[in-house]
Amino acid sequence: MRVSASNIWRMIVSSTSPETALEVRDCVKRFKGFGRNEFVIAADSINLAITSGTIVALVGSNGSGKSTLMSMIAGSQLPDSGRIIVAGEDVTEQPSWQRTGKVALVRQNPEHNVFSALTIVENFALAEAGQARRFNLKRAAGQRVRDLARDTLAQFSMGLEDRLDQLAGTLSGGQRQAVSVAMATSRNPALLLLDEHVSALDPTRARVVMEQTEAIVRQRSIATLMVTHDMGHALKHSDRLILMHRGRIAMDLSEKEKAGMGVPDLLARFEKLTGETLPDSAVLARAS
């Protein structure tokens, strides 16, 4: 048998346990700075594995590389080197639209998660068709999609299930995020990415959406990587906590290690490790 680099790589990938929802191997991403040969390293040889069914919180200060990592996993940015494997499949070179069957992403800005100019049920129809990438010439918002949307939205107890034919633009930010989470989880992805999905909401709405998100994710056992600036959320709603700093993973706490840890303990630990302070939205909110 001819042993080529790609063959070796295929063997490595196929040996990945199916229990691993996400594996990031040696991922590097550099951006060009303003200077002629100046580069900013946003991701510096990141290695990360997430097992199926676990919720991992990802925290870190601005510019630490969280968003770059999320974008590389979702496919909107390609790593300079390294591999990204989702549910045993190497997706490194796949465009984002080919990854939707495996990866679902909910962004911070509600405007970027739902189409405001389409009705709620039309948004669901798109999510449904996109899951199988079957965009055919059948009527989009049929009874099956309506039933699916109604059932999924009912979980949030926001009355959204009765507003299927309204434009998504008429919903509040919190309601749109609820619709986004409902759409993302209804597709049963191997991996759910939450990129500060409640940070644009008021504290009460943020709590409701966060709690419902966790309940649905746990019930469907979807591996989740969640970026947040709220250390309270990061500790409370996750099984594992990862802290990024200057493009690297600086701290990785298992459920056991973070048990009993409070927000001040976490902040103190970060400060000790990096010599910098971590902005926490909860602390900032209390201070104001």
Added chain:
Amino acid sequence: MSILLIGAQVGLIYGPLALGIYFALNILSLPDLTLEGSFGIGGASTAVALVAGLDPATALLLGILGGAIAGLITGLLHVYLRMNVLLAGILMTTAAWSISLAIMGAGNISLLSQATIFTWVEGLGFSGQWAAIIVGALASGLVALVLIWFLHTNYGLSMRASGLNIQTARSFGIRTEARQIVGLIIANGLAAASGALVVQSQGFMDVSIQTGVIVVGLAALMIGMSVFKTPKIIPSILGVLLGILVYRVVVTIALKLGLPPYFVKLVTALVVFGIIAVRANGLGLIAIPGTKAAKKNARERLEYLENDRVVNIT
């Protein structure tokens, strides 16, 4: 009444063009100027096909095909050469002038002795004016119905999504570049359909018919979008068709009032200016300085100036 009939007679065959512009601008969010060139190519192709002895329906289909190919090229320029759609459209329209002349082999072609879709309908016992109204209404109505159906299918919905937000659409599993290319093919096919119908209706093809024709469709779009201010498909499409009628009626009235025909383009531009002025300013435009309405208008203008002025065309 006669003004309304003249408006319908001249206007309805421009329905597919207006809907093509609506499709490119509102559905795909692509400011595609190729539509103007496709109108000419559609006219040239249908004229040559008729002279070659093909039947009027086949000639119309060939015209549509010509425009669709122009749309395909613009789409490929945008996706593969990474060219801005506006620039690609300007270049394609410039090229379309030569292409139309090359197709025709002459500056103009007379179709007086050829059968057209319009002479077919006249053969059923209708007058020339009613034949034009019937063909125009059928063409516009058929295109409108097909678009309404299409834009409510899974594929059509994915096309609307691509025009609303590319990144979000891609995260929904939509290959947006494919939607843009297919969308430009459809929009330009529609513009070419109008070009082919206009040529068959007037009985001759002249390469200059394409010049400035996009403004006719834009005027209809502006009027239509001002009537029903909604992103919903059915009212928008009906609004565009209503817009083309209103626009033609205004032009007919202007001509009846004694304006010379070469003022038609000036009237068109004034109609569009007027609509935008009323839509943006309302009655504030003519409010007496110092009144509440004038102050409100001044405040709104200041907000407009303070903001990022990348304004949607419609």
